[in-house]
Amino acid sequence: MLEFMEGSHAVAEIVKRCRPQVIAAYPITPQTHIVEDLAQMVANCEIDAEYITVESEFSALSACLGASAAGSRVYSATTSQGLALMFEVCFNAAGMRQPIVMTIANRSLGAPLSIWNDQQDSISLRDSGWLQFYAEDNQEAADLHMIAYKVCEDHDILLPAFVCFDGFILTHTYEPVALPTQEEVDAYLPAFSPYQRLDAANPLSLGMYATPEYYMEFRYEVDRAMERAKQAFIKAGREFGEQFGRDYSALVEGYRLEDADTALVAMGSICGTAKDAIDEMREHGRKVGLLKIRTYRPFPAQEIADALKDVSTVAVLDKNISLGNGGAVGIEVKTALYGSGAAVYDYIIALGGRDVRKKDIAAIVDLAEKGKGDMFYGLRTEVL
Amino acid sequence: MAEVEGGGCELFSAGHRACGGCGPALAARLLLKATGKNVILAASTGCMEVFSTPYPETAWGVPWIHSLFENVAAVASGIEASLKRQGRSEKVVCVAGDGATFDIGVLCISGAFERGHDITYICYDNEAYMNTGIQRSGATPYGASTTTSPAGKCSPGNLHQKKDMPGILAAHGAPYVATASIAYPNDFMQKVERAINTPGPCYIQVHTPCCTGWGFESGETLNMAKLAIETGLWVNYELVNGQVEKAKKVRRKPVEEYLAKQKRFRHLFKPARQDDMIANIQAVADANAERFGIDIKRKESSE
Ligand SMILES: Cc1ncc(C[n+]2csc(CCOP(=O)(O)OP(=O)(O)O)c2C)c(N)n1
Ligand code: SF4
Numbered sequence: 047m048l049e050f051m052e053g054s055h056a057v058a059e060i061v062k063r064c065r066p067q068v069i070a071a072y073p074i075t076p077q078t079h080i081v082e083d084l085a086q087m088v089a090n091c092e093i094d095a096e097y098i099t100v101e102s103e104f105s106a107l108s109a110c111l112g113a114s115a116a117g118s119r120v121y122s123a124t125t126s127q128g129l130a131l132m133f134e135v136c137f138n139a140a141g142m143r144q145p146i147v148m149t150i151a152n153r154s155l156g157a158p159l160s161i162w163n164d165q166q167d168s169i170s171l172r173d174s175g176w177l178q179f180y181a182e183d184n185q186e187a188a189d190l191h192m193i194a195y196k197v198c199e200d201h202d203i204l205l206p207a208f209v210c211f212d213g214f215i216l217t218h219t220y221e222p223v224a225l226p227t228q229e230e231v232d233a234y235l236p237a238f239s240p241y242q243r244l245d246a247a248n249p250l251s252l253g254m255y256a257t258p259e260y261y262m263e264f265r266y267e268v269d270r271a272m273e274r275a276k277q278a279f280i281k282a283g284r285e286f287g288e289q290f291g292r293d294y295s296a297l298v299e300g301y302r303l304e305d306a307d308t309a310l311v312a313m314g315s316i317c318g319t320a321k322d323a324i325d326e327m328r329e330h331g332r333k334v335g336l337l338k339i340r341t342y343r344p345f346p347a348q349e350i351a352d353a354l355k356d357v358s359t360v361a362v363l364d365k366n367i368s369l370g371n372g373g374a375v376g377i378e379v380k381t382a383l384y385g386s387g388a389a390v391y392d393y394i395i396a397l398g399g400r401d402v403r404k405k406d407i408a409a410i411v412d413l414a415e416k417g418k419g420d421m422f423y424g425l426r427t428e429v430l
Numbered sequence: 431m432a433e434v435e436g437g438g439c440e441l442f443s444a445g446h447r448a449c450g451g452c453g454p455a456l457a458a459r460l461l462l463k464a465t466g467k468n469v470i471l472a473a474s475t476g477c478m479e480v481f482s483t484p485y486p487e488t489a490w491g492v493p494w495i496h497s498l499f500e501n502v503a504a505v506a507s508g509i510e511a512s513l514k515r516q517g518r519s520e521k522v523v524c525v526a527g528d529g530a531t532f533d534i535g536v537l538c539i540s541g542a543f544e545r546g547h548d549i550t551y552i553c554y555d556n557e558a559y560m561n562t563g564i565q566r567s568g569a570t571p572y573g574a575s576t577t578t579s580p581a582g583k584c585s586p587g588n589l590h591q592k593k594d595m596p597g598i599l600a601a602h603g604a605p606y607v608a609t610a611s612i613a614y615p616n617d618f619m620q621k622v623e624r625a626i627n628t629p630g631p632c633y634i635q636v637h638t639p640c641c642t643g644w645g646f647e648s649g650e651t652l653n654m655a656k657l658a659i660e661t662g663l664w665v666n667y668e669l670v671n672g673q674v675e676k677a678k679k680v681r682r683k684p685v686e687e688y689l690a691k692q693k694r695f696r697h698l699f700k701p702a703r704q705d706d707m708i709a710n711i712q713a714v715a716d717a718n719a720e721r722f723g724i725d726i727k728r729k730e731s732s733e
């Protein structure tokens with residue numbers, strides 16, 4: 047049954063049904079509604095969890111790490127400055143192979159201070175060892191949390207994950223969402239079974255220091271787990287489809303790509319706008335399609351190359367910038383398509399919440415087809 | 431005190447990589463004698479972490495976790511919450527250096543103590559960042575020369591007073607706060623036992639001389655710890671619900687007897703004696719004696 051609700055609330059409702067045993071989070075716009083909802087659920091005994099009201103995001107993730115190592119399923123949520131404050135713990139949690147799931151309500155980073163959406167925050171953590179999944183709408187945002195726990199806790203993976211959904215555009219927007227029952231979620235997501243845990247009956251040392259003789263192998267193991275996470279995600283996404291009727295078995299998802307000459311590539315809520323723009327362009331006979339990236343880490347390079355093998359022009363929409371070298375997604379798509387013959391252009395859009403509409407998407411397609419790209423789109427030159 | 435099981439087998443084993451005569455290594459051993467096996471340790475980055483766990487070796491016979499330099503209290507908060515949820519009985523104990531405690535970790539410690547987690551936080555105080563090469567911390571005593579507060583032509587070494595961490599944590603409402611010294615092992619172990627059996631966040635700051643960082647012979651570690659007490663530069667006391675309950679009394683010796691034995695204070699005596707600095711340090715000891723009432727008056731017998 048579909049219920050009309052706010053994106054943050056949908057996420058909180060799903061997180062509740064995933065039965066985290068320890069929640070530690072610190073409020074920051076636009077993540078606040080999620081952690082407020084969860085606090086209320088704990089206060090109402092709707093959820094059997096310890097909720098640690100930490101004094102910072104740095105402690106939020108540190109507490110999650112400790113609780114996870116002690117054998118609990120954990121949850122946190124943050125964005126932007128909060129995620130930046132967690133930087134050090136992010137690398138540490140992945141290196142220590144703790145299957146923490148954290149929602150990122152994507153937001154830009156200061157300076158200048160901005161509370162509005164782009165994807166600079168999570169993308170800046172791309173090398174941290176966290177899986178990164180991006181949601182197009184609130185239904186997908188909610189669903190990806192169940193999949194994330196399943197993938198992360200798989201003993202062949204044991205990595206943490208960000209479930210990213212765009213701040214305000216999704217977090218504060220009301221959409222119809224199908225919420226599974228607790229029994230349905232329990233049937234999909236088994237109880238947490240830690241690979242190893244801090245336990246007086248079986249003393250282990252976790253987080254030791256490694257000399258050059260050992261360090262590289264630890265990093266290699268994380269990278270291998272990332273690679274295996276592709277198959278784990280596909281499997282978890284397929285099982286999800288079998289149980290709930292919404293299939294997430296694809297790391298990338300094509301939209302009207304079959305006969306397309308030009309393909310847009312994007313992540314997150316902008317995909318919805320792009321699909322509408324494509325429908326309109328198609329009515330005018332333009333052969334345009336979209337490739338949506340669902341898993342930014344691990345990066346589905348081969349899947350992208352396969353999906354775009356027949357297009358001649360690619361326009362990547364980047365809601366971030368790797369300052370000094372263009373958009374982060376664009377750089378990686380170019381690498382994935384190296385030698386394919388397609389012309390790949392990158393467009394920096396929507397930074398700090400700048401609105402992007404269907405007409406903008408159409409204009410970007412025009413630019414790409416004229417061979418113009420690798421640029422900021424939508425700059426207000428009058429204020430420069 | 432918990433009996434160490436296994437026929438005298440130590441829970442903190444020999445073969446770690448600490449310098450000979452390392453004060454913190456002795457504190458680790460005493461700590462585990464006091465806690466016994468039913469404990470989970472959370473450690474900060476620093477000498478103790480590095481010398482005890484070079485992968486794939488570990489000196490710890492109890493569960494132990496290290497995450498970062500400054501987040502040990504937050505990691506312990508999460509462990510405690512998890513154990514509570516699981517209905518488990520292990521005690522959660524942080525072991526962190528003075529740098530991790532006095533400086534970079536204050537945010538996490540303040541949060542954990544304010545929230546009232548049932549944890550015991552042990553700060554092993556060797557009065558500087560030893561692991562990175564003897565840089566000053568908020569626990570470095572006035573007048574000490576370190577690599578970032580070096581004595582020089584126009585500096586007499588560290589000019590800041592040691593931060594009152596026990597007072598700060600008592601002000602958070604900690605039910606039990608204590609200072610201890612490896613020179614008095616039974617006292618330290620009794621305090622550990624009391625702390626882990628007191629519900630809520632407890633803090634123990636144990637004085638652990640570092641021969642390498644302070645500059646004294648490695649056989650002198652316990653003597654150095656003892657002299658710190660006997661001069662009044664270190665006081666062993668307990669703060670129970672914020673009130674001083676017990677402070678070890680001494681027949682005080684002049685601070686010079688302590689200072690002159692350590693290279694970190696050598697500049698106070700050579701090339702020229704710095705009477706004003708020595709007097710300032712004596713004043714620190716006098717203020718300690720006054721605050722904690724530790725002086726044994728004439729004819730009064732030792733307690
Ligand atoms: C965020 C961060 N800053 C700096 C360091 C470098 N560092 C590692 S250990 C250490 C000093 C530790 O001092 P202390 O806590 O007193 O322990 P000790 O080594 O003296 O036993 C420093 C500065 C670090 N690991 N992490
Ligand atoms: S430098 Fe000091 S604290 Fe570090 S191992 Fe050596 S004696 Fe111990």
Ligand SMILES: [Mg+2]
Pocket residue numbers: 527528529554555556557558559560
């Ligand atoms: Mg130190």
